[in-house]
Amino acid sequence: MDENISWKIVYIACIFSLVILGLAYFLISPKESPYFTTEKMQKIAEFKNTRVSGRKEGKKVWELLADEGWTDKDRIATFLNRVKQGKIYRDEKLIVADLTAPRAKAFRHSEIVEAFGPGIKAYLELGRLSKNPDRPKSEWTRMTANYLKYIPKEKRSIMQGDIELHQKNQSIYAQDISIDYDRSVADISNNVKVVRLDGYLTANFLQYYSDEERFEADGHVYLNLTEVDIKTEIKSQHASLYTDIAKDINISGNVEAVQGKKYAVAQNGIYSQQKKELDLKGEVKTIFEKAKAILKEDTSKKLKSEEGRKILEEKTILTADELIFSTETGDAQARGSVEVTQKNREARADWAVYNEREESILLTGNVFMKKINATPEAEEEWVKAKQVAISVKDETFEASGSVDAVFKL
Numbered sequence: 001m002d003e004n005i006s007w008k009i010v011y012i013a014c015i016f017s018l019v020i021l022g023l024a025y026f027l028i029s030p031k032e033s034p035y036f037t038t039e040k041m042q043k044i045a046e047f048k049n050t051r052v053s054g055r056k057e058g059k060k061v062w063e064l065l066a067d068e069g070w071t072d073k074d075r076i077a078t079f080l081n082r083v084k085q086g087k088i089y090r091d092e093k094l095i096v097a098d099l100t101a102p103r104a105k106a107f108r109h110s111e112i113v114e115a116f117g118p119g120i121k122a123y124l125e126l127g128r129l130s131k132n133p134d135r136p137k138s139e140w141t142r143m144t145a146n147y148l149k150y151i152p153k154e155k156r157s158i159m160q161g162d163i164e165l166h167q168k169n170q171s172i173y174a175q176d177i178s179i180d181y182d183r184s185v186a187d188i189s190n191n192v193k194v195v196r197l198d199g200y201l202t203a204n205f206l207q208y209y210s211d212e213e214r215f216e217a218d219g220h221v222y223l224n225l226t227e228v229d230i231k232t233e234i235k236s237q238h239a240s241l242y243t244d245i246a247k248d249i250n251i252s253g254n255v256e257a258v259q260g261k262k263y264a265v266a267q268n269g270i271y272s273q274q275k276k277e278l279d280l281k282g283e284v285k286t287i288f289e290k291a292k293a294i295l296k297e298d299t300s301k302k303l304k305s306e307e308g309r310k311i312l313e314e315k316t317i318l319t320a321d322e323l324i325f326s327t328e329t330g331d332a333q334a335r336g337s338v339e340v341t342q343k344n345r346e347a348r349a350d351w352a353v354y355n356e357r358e359e360s361i362l363l364t365g366n367v368f369m370k371k372i373n374a375t376p377e378a379e380e381e382w383v384k385a386k387q388v389a390i391s392v393k394d395e396t397f398e399a400s401g402s403v404d405a406v407f408k409l
Contacts, residue, residue, distance in 0.1 A: 063086070068082070083100060103115070116147060120146065120147070142165070162175070165177075172193070176189045192206045201239065205217070225327055234269070252267070257325065259278075264285065279323075280322065284322060287317055316390065320337060326356075333351070349388070350366045360393075367401070368382040369397065369399045370382055
């Protein structure tokens with residue numbers, strides 16, 4: 001009897017022990033613990049307020065300070081949150097400084113670095129290595145973007161989304177930029193805009209050549225310039241300009257220029273910020289007064305249409321080899337095979353000067369004016385004069401000098 005009771009006690013003790021072990025296992029099971037989630041199991045290391053860096057062939061490629069981060073279990077990538085004081089190097093020379101971003105990702109084997117926005121900020125030079133990393137940040141280009149990727153093997157950087165680049169007296173806006181550090185060239189595209197002290201430029205595509213600090217703009221190039229209260233608008237297929245606004249802008253390909261009451265077309269042109277002038281060359285044709293308002297849209301097509309030709313017959317038109325607009329006063333100068341027509345009147349000369357305030361054109365140098373004949377059948381006759389004054393506003397021609405008398409037509 002006593003022996004049976006002893007075995008019962010042993011059985012009860014064993015069962016109780018198993019229950020306790022089961023309860024303990026249930027309490028520490030990974031399925032129920034937040035410290036054993038799938039995400040945590042994928043991380044091999046976690047850190048906070050740590051500076052991490054990547055090297056390739058013994059050379060530092062990047063260095064980032066993050067509030068927190070971790071490395072995945074395969075040690076392929078490091079993930080960082082709230083990045084600051086970031087630096088990116090090429091051949092151990094600093095090319096990106098003071099990088100801040102909400103998130104970043106760095107790959108161990110390729111040393112590729114990605115920063116994710118919005119609100120990425122950094123200082124950099126467009127496709128150009130810093131010769132003096134310790135120089136003031138004001139001499140670097142200040143950048144904001146939504147995405148940044150540096151690919152060391154290709155020696156290339158990619159920026160995307162709401163990009164802004166600010167330096168000295170100009171700013172660049174775009175959605176996509178690719179920088180080739182070997183070629184020192186940056187390809188800028190998608191909603192491109194360059195803002196300068198004297199105006200702004202827009203284009204479909206922009207290339208920046210760092211060694212020369214030069215831009216090449218292509219596709220629907222539009223240049224808007226303002227001096228005092230004079231606005232000059234230029235359209236073309238191509239434009240070449242520099243970060244130094246004191247250097248000239250070369251414009252080519254179906255050039256159109258609008259300034260006040262003047263509209264001009266030409267083959268090419270040069271804008272000089274220092275001289276405050278736009279120099280148009282090659283089959284220049286200028287329409288004065290209200291032609292700008294009438295021919296604002298698709299002007300080139302309208303000029304070739306029958307409707308456009310009828311409109312032009314009622315306007316003052318000047319053709320020349322070269323025409324120079326003043327972007328400061330609105331005045332203009334024409335030279336070389338100058339011809340002015342107004343209704344059925346014509347005059348030719350070597351030179352012409354347009355006065356914006358008076359709305360008048362003065363022709364000088366080998367001047368001839370076509371005489372209006374009494375009948376259409378009469379032969380064309382030209383009268384030589386010292387000068388011809390043309391009023392655009394009043395639509396009058398006045399010749400003076402080596403003629404029998406001063407007369408108006």
